[in-house]
Amino acid sequence: MTRPRNPVRLALAFAPLHKVAFGAATGLAAALVTFLVTGVYLVRGPTPGFDLGLLAEFFYGYTVSWPGAFVGAIWAGFVGFVFGWFLALVRNVVLAVMVLEIRSRAELDETRDFLDHI
Numbered sequence: 001m002t003r004p005r006n007p008v009r010l011a012l013a014f015a016p017l018h019k020v021a022f023g024a025a026t027g028l029a030a031a032l033v034t035f036l037v038t039g040v041y042l043v044r045g046p047t048p049g050f051d052l053g054l055l056a057e058f059f060y061g062y063t064v065s066w067p068g069a070f071v072g073a074i075w076a077g078f079v080g081f082v083f084g085w086f087l088a089l090v091r092n093v094v095l096a097v098m099v100l101e102i103r104s105r106a107e108l109d110e111t112r113d114f115l116d117h118i
Helices: 007-013 019-044 052-057 066-111
Strands: none
Touching (some): 019 052, 019 066
């Protein structure tokens, strides 16, 4: 037995993402993760084979220290925002193209036999 389709749920599934909100959420998550990983690394002590100092190659001013954790969080927040914004943009464009194609095919199927009725 199939479940009845709910048009509200379907409309929400194809709703576009808000680019700024998605970017802000992604940036905040990236900043928190960077800060927490650095903080845990500092509290527990350095572990061999896990070199957080390599983040300095990507985030200017980052060091494995408490001030460096804040610098890394700021950089990760910025990079996360840009990545999230771009991801939402690409998802919205791809979804719009897919919906346009589905609508075009449906309209073509409806009018395909138009000349047969004349």
